[in-house]
Structures are given as structure tokens and as C-alpha cells.
């Protein structure tokens with residue numbers, strides 16, 4: 062270059078601007094509520110979380126993972142070397158050579174990113190994101206040429222003024238994107254916010270293969286219940302929203318989006334960003350919230366600010382109520398953003414502060430409060446289903462090996478068939494079991510997902526108090542929702558260690574019935590004949606799979622009957638929700654299609670005649686699909702049909 | 710002139726669980742009051758100011774509630790009538806039926822008697838209030854309505870045909886101020902001797918339905934009974950009317 066000092070001045074200027082932007086952005090996040098995080102440990106753990114946990118998610122898309130490694134790795138390396146070589150003037154040829162290699166790596170990666178942008182899938186955002194690959198390429202080329210003389214490939218001063226001007230423009234353009242844009246809200250923001258989000262994540266247990274799915278308790282009695290304004294989120298939740306790369310993986314997986322309900326998790330997160338930074342959604346360049354009338358709100362109409370009530374102008378309440386809390390988005394998100402937490406936080410405001418739970422919501426909550434079950438049945442009729450089951454009550458037995466948590470399926474005739482099947486199996490295996498009978502209450506799952514954390518907490522505490530009177534080693538339930546509450550959410554209220562310590566001091570084992578039955582089969586306690594029906598597929602309930610990581614036991618059980626499972630395309634951690642979670646059937650937000658119908662289409666695509674499930678709610682949703690369709694049965698029902706000896 | 714509306718509320722009882730709750734019709738009385746005068750509505754209860762059920766009413770968006778603090782054994786009517794006389798009230802809203810104790814059932818009538826006001830029973834809606842007169846819709850069986858105009862002040866008992874009580878928001882209930890007012894009461898002498906027992910639904914007369922299809926059954930279940938035995942008596946003397954009722958009761962073996 063003719064003017065030696067120009068590149069370094071440009072680089073330093075943009076670096077300084079980036080730092081200023083970074084501080085400003087951090088101040089936006091700090092408007093959120095305090096949350097305890099270990100700053101130092103988080104920062105130290107960040108590289109590992111990035112390389113291991115985040116890449117574990119990105120790895121699912123091999124193409125993307127490789128080009129991201131090349132581009133991001135190439136960029137980080139080049140940027141460091143650029144500062145050494147072009148700012149500090151470390152004139153070592155080897156360093157310059159390494160910089161050239163890093164730039165080539167980045168260039169190749171960027172080429173592939175550019176290629177994908179030729180015909181981008183609908184889930185990707187356009188707008189500034191279409192510009193990003195060009196900026197990446199500009200960066201690589203500019204600094205490549207700039208570095209050539211230092212590596213001794215070209216003589217100093219090659220190209221004269223013309224090249225100097227061209228390179229300077231290249232530096233400004235590419236660094237505006239890569240450094241300035243990173244902290245001032247450009248697409249590269251994802252790298253800056255994303256790295257910090259990994260460090261200060263609200264659920265650090267998720268890293269290193271852990272699972273953290275229980276909702277955090279709402280604080281009761283404060284100035285506001287739930288999240289009314291963006292500033293009511295914890296600061297690290299705000300930071301998390303900022304980390305979104307708008308890849309749309311969440312959108313592609315969201316059952317509510319696919320059903321044409323007014324929810325798109327990606328847009329939701331972007332609206333949260335609008336909320337925290339202030340302004341409108343005019344610059345959003347991805348798929349909108351689906352609208353039943355095909356029109357919806359025009360971009361630019363949604364307005365937000367850090368202290369504006371979110372549901373007053375930024376997003377519609379219906380968007381929040383469309384979510385089934387299936388966690389498909391969270392499971393898929395490469396930035397490990399927590400959509401469900403945010404959605405339930407905002408629902409808490411609508412229910413506890415506004416009293417605006419839509420449709421049947423208010424009635425169901427009132428029933429739960431007055432009768433401990435959602436449909437307002439007499440609590441004294443909770444055990445009617447078991448009149449002929451000869452099941453001992455905890456009240457009489459006091460000490461037992463297995464406490465069978467019956468759940469509200471007790472009031473529903475279809476679910477009762479599952480309960481009876483499970484009881485028959487336990488009897489066949491001579492399990493020492495008892496139930497709470499009328500002492501049991503709703504687990505609080507629905508109340509919590511509908512945003513009524515006050516009622517959830519009251520139920521949790523009362524259920525724990527009941528449980529504390531008895532001794533048992535295991536709790537087994539056929540309801541994945543109750544399972545999730547007991548296993549992952551009651552802990553926050555279990556001050557006396559009813560579950561964490563239990564009577565034995567070892568802690569109570571909480572199991573889903575499929576896990577428990579699988580143990581019985583493995584131990585040879587259940588003799589089962591081979592299944593001779595037709596083709597069988599298995600539907601993973603969200604609250605069993607994604608919430609609790611139990612994908613194997615149900616499959617092993619089916620295999621133990623000699624069934625070869627015809628897997629659906631979306632199964633395991635990618636299972637599509639049945640539409641029954643999160644109180645969605647209660648709030649019943651209209652869309653173009655029903656989620657259960659779509660799931661049944663998935664089933665039909667395998668040409669299975671029977672779909673095995675492990676949840677009464679999934680059974681109800683899938684059986685609600687009009688016939689002709691495959692038969693829906695809980696695994697307990699399938700097993701009981703294959704019991705080798707009749708139970709007497 | 711702004712309207713002065715009071716809703717009287719009680720501690721209800723859930724029909725299935727027997728647990729204390731916001732009484733259904735009293736909730737509707739609050740809802741109707743909110744419709745008429747929004748936050749200017751006064752909501753009054755006689756009893757224990759610490760009863761958590763009161764928060765369920767407050768959760769409907771009431772900034773405050775007035776509790777005339779009294780023991781359970783005290784007769785609510787004299788306290789209420791005294792309280793209502795002090796304020797200049799236009800409309801008092803109650804439920805039709807008690808869920809526990811004397812809550813609504815007799816209260817509107819006894820109060821009206823004490824205050825010398827008219828009672829309008831089974832109100833479905835109060836459409837408008839103008840020039841000291843209210844346009845009221847009364848609920849009749851099978852969704853029918855009767856429009857009447859009533860001079861202020863009056864007491865209205867709110868039917869379950871009225872707008873259902875809005876959802877109670879936990880936080881609003883928590884924040885509402887419950888103003889406890891001391892009052893002098895007397896023990897309810899009549900009530901002391903009461904015995905409470907679970908209400909049983911009246912046995913239904915068997916209807917033989919010879920329907921073959923679901924549609925016919927549906928029709929039979931919902932159709933207006935074509936009795937033909939009933940008779941409208943308008944011009945007869947009160948004595949004749951009473952005789953007719955008496956005869957019917959004999960015929961139905963209600964009295965023997």
C-alpha cells in the first residue's frame with residue numbers, strides 16, 4: 062500500500078467503534094433483572110461450551126457445521142493475526158503466511174455460505190443476511206491482497222494509488238460488517254452475543270450433555286408477576302435473544318407454525334430483540350407469524366421498547382397462547398435460546414396480572430383451584446376408576462415400594478383403560494404398589510403452562526406435603542406431564558427433601574411407566590408373547606422425550622414384543638408434538654390445520670397400522686383425528702394384550 | 710349524577726368439592742356492577758376480612774373491598790341495611806341463590822324489607838340507567854327475557870343467565886386493599902338452630918322416550934314439554950288461583 066498507516070488506522074477506528082457498541086449493547090441487557098451467574102467460570106467455560114455443546118447441535122446439519130467451522134474459525138484466526146500484523150506491525154513472514162492460510166480457509170467457507178444463499182430455504186432470514194456472505198468474501202480477499210507484500214509474495218507498493226483506494230474501501234466495508242455490525246446490531250451480532258450467551262446461560266446445566274427443562278418458579282407477591290416488559294426478563298434472557306442467528310431451525314420444527322397458528326418462534330425471538338433495543342420490526346426479513354386470514358400485521362406495525370408492555374403493541378397474546386411448549390425449538394436452536402421459558406414468562410403476566418387466559422383457560426384454572434382437577438370433578442370421585450382394581454391406598458399401607466401416581470387420567474374413561482392396563486401389568490409382575498387415591502391432586506402441569514404459577518406452586522406444595530406422610534422408593538406414573546413436574550419442577554419446593562431424600566435418604570426414583578415396565582421386562586418379571594399385529598410406529602411424547610430424555614425404554618419394550626418399529630421421519634428428539642401440551646387444547650388458538658392431524662399424517666406415512674404412545678394426552682389428541690386412521694394405543698395397553706399368563 | 714352501585718358478595722361453596730370459593734352468582738353480581746360503573750363499584754362482604762376467598766373477588770380488578778367484620782354467627786342483614794342506609798346507594802346487586810349459609814337466598818328480600826326498597830329478582834342484565842330509572846332484563850326459563858323498568862333505588866338478585874364473572878387474576882387479588890370496618894351485630898337467632906345437610910337433586914320424573922335415532926333422542930331431551938295440562942290464569946280471583954295451585958300440589962302428591 063502506498064499509505065502505510067492507513068489500514069491500521071481504519072482497523073483501529075472500527076475496533077474502537079465496535080468496543081463502544083459492545084458496551085452500549087451490554088447496557089441494553091443490563092436493563093433486565095438480575096440473575097445469579099458465575100461470570101468468571103462462565104467465561105472460562107465458554108470455549109468448551111462453544112466447541113462441544115453448540116457444535117453438537119450444529120453438527121446435525123453437517124454442511125452447515127463444516128462451513129461454519131471454516132468461516133468462523135478462519136475469521137477469528139485472521140482477525141487476531143490482522144491485528145498483530147497490520148496494527149502492531151509484527152513483520153514476521155511466517156505470521157503473514159499463517160494469516161494468508163486463515164484467510165483462504167475463511168474464503169472457502171464463505172463461498173459455501175454464499176452458495177447456500179443462492180436459493181435459500183424459507184426458514185432463513187433474508188435482508189442483511191443476504192449481504193453477510195459478500196462481506197465475508199470481501200474481508201478475506203481484501204486482507205489477502207493486503208497481506209501479500211508482507212508475506213514477501215508481492216513487492217511493497219504494488220498497485221499504486223488505485224489498489225490503495227480499492228483495498229481501503231474493502232477494509233471499511235468488510236470491517237463495518239464484521240466489527241462494527243457485530244455490536245451495533247448487524248448479522249454478526251450473533252457471534253458477540255452468542256459467545257456471551259454461552260458464558261452466562263441461564264441454564265448452565267444444559268452444557269456437557271445435561272438436561273434442564275423444568276420451568277423456573279415465578280416470584281409471587283412482587284411488583285409484577287411474570288414478564289410484562291422486556292426489562293422484566295432476566296438480563297441473561299435478553300442477552301440470549303440477541304444471540305439469535307435467524308437460522309429458522311426453530312421455525313422449521315414448530316408445530317404451531319406448521320399448523321398456521323400465529324406463532325413463529327424465530328419471529329418471536331426477533332420481536333424480543335425489537336423490544337429490548339426499541340423500535341419496530343420493519344427490518345425483519347424472515348417468515349412472519351402465520352395469519353388465518355392470510356394478511357396478518359404488516360411489518361413495521363409491531364412496536365416495542367424496553368419498558369413497553371410486550372402484549373400492548375409488540376406481539377399478540379394469541380402468539381403466546383399458540384405454543385404447545387413442545388420444546389422442539391429449544392432442542393433445535395444452535396444458539397441454545399430458551400423460547401419456552403420466555404413464552405411462559407409472558408403468559409404468567411397475562412394470567413396472573415391480567416386475568417386473560419383465553420377460551421377455556423379461565424374455567425379450567427378455576428376448576429383446578431376449587432377441585433384440584435381441571436374438569437371440576439368431585440375430588441371424592443378420583444378413585445372411582447379403580448373400584449374393581451383392588452389397589453391398596455397409601456393411607457392404609459404407609460410403606461410401599463412403588464407409589465403409582467395416577468394423574469387426572471383417573472377422571473377420563475379413555476385414560477382409565479391405560480391405567481387399568483398398567484395395573485394389570487404391575488400385578489402380573491407382583492409389584493408392591495399403592496396409590497394415593499383421593500389424596501392425590503392435579504400435578505399442576507396445566508396451571509403452570511397456562512401461566513398460573515401461584516396455583517402450580519400451591520399444588521406442588523400440597524402434593525409434597527401428602528407425599529411426605531408415606532414411605533416409598535419409587536413414584537411411577539403413566540402421565541409424562543406429571544412425571545416432568547414431579548421429577549424436574551417439584552424440587553424447587555421440596556424444602557424437606559420429600560423427593561430429593563425420601564424415606565430412605567437415597568432419594569425417590571421417579572419413573573415413567575415405560576421405563577419401569579422396561580425394567581420389569583429386563584428382570585424377567587413380565588412374560589410376554591410376541592406381537593402379531595401389523596406394522597407399528599412409535600410417537601415420542603414431548604414431555605417424555607425432549608423434556609426427560611427417555612427415548613429408549615419405550616422402544617426397547619416394543620422390541621421385546623418382537624416389534625420392528627417403523628420410525629417416523631420426525632421421531633426421537635425431533636418428534637413432532639401431538640398438539641396437546643402447554644394447555645394448547647384449552648386455549649385453542651385457531652390455525653389452518655390441527656397439529657394432531659399433521660402428526661397422524663406422519664404416522665400414516667410409515668404405513669403403520671398401530672401407533673404406540675406413552676401418554677394419555679397424546680392418545681386423546683391422536684385418537685381425536687377422524688377415522689379411518691391407524692389405531693392408537695398406549696404401550697401399557699399393547700403389553701397387556703401380550704401377557705403370557707392371564708392375571709387372576 | 711354518578712351511579713352508586715354496591716355488589717354484595719359471600720363465601721361460596723363448590724358444588725363438587727365443597728371447598729370455599731367465589732360464589733358463582735355473586736361473581737356475576739360483581740361482573741354486572743363492573744359493567745355499570747367500572748372501578749367505582751363498591752363490593753361489600755360481611756364476615757372475616759382475612760378470608761382468602763375475598764381475594765378471588767378482588768382479582769376481578771377491584772381496587773378495594775369493604776368488609777364489615779363479623780363473626781360467622783352474626784346476622785348479616787341488620788349490619789348490611791345499616792351500612793347501605795349510610796351511603797346513598799342506587800342499586801344493590803346480590804346473587805339469587807346461596808351457596809352456603811344465608812348468603813344470597815333470603816338476603817335481598819330481608820334487606821329490601823328493612824330498607825323499604827323493591828327487589829328485582831333474577832336479573833340477566835341491566836341495560837341502562839337514566840333519569841333515576843333502570844332498564845332491566847329479567848331471566849325467564851329457556852333463554853327468554855322480560856324487559857322491565859325499575860325506579861332507583863332497588864335491590865337486584867343476579868341470575869346465572871347474567872354475564873359470567875371474569876377471570877380472577879392472582880396478582881390483582883393480592884394487591885387489592887381489603888378495608889375492614891367494625892360494626893355492631895347481633896347473633897342470628899334463627900340460624901343457630903339450623904341444621905345443614907348436603908342438597909340432593911330432586912328426583913326427576915321418568916320420561917319414557919321412544920326415540921330410535923340419536924336425533925330423536927336429542928329432540929326429546931331438548932324439546933319444550935308439550936304438557937297441555939297447564940293453564941294460564943290471569944283474570945281469576947286470587948282465591949281461585951290459590952285453589953288451583955293447591956289442587957296441583959295435591960295431585961302431584963307434594964302435600965297429602
Ligand code: SF4
Nearest residue numbers: 305306308309311394
Ligand atoms: S431462535 Fe435459535 S433456532 Fe430460531 S432462528 Fe434464532 S438461532 Fe435459529
Ligand code: SF4
Nearest residue numbers: 315384385387388390
Ligand atoms: S415449544 Fe413447540 S410450539 Fe412452542 S414455539 Fe417451540 S416449537 Fe413452537
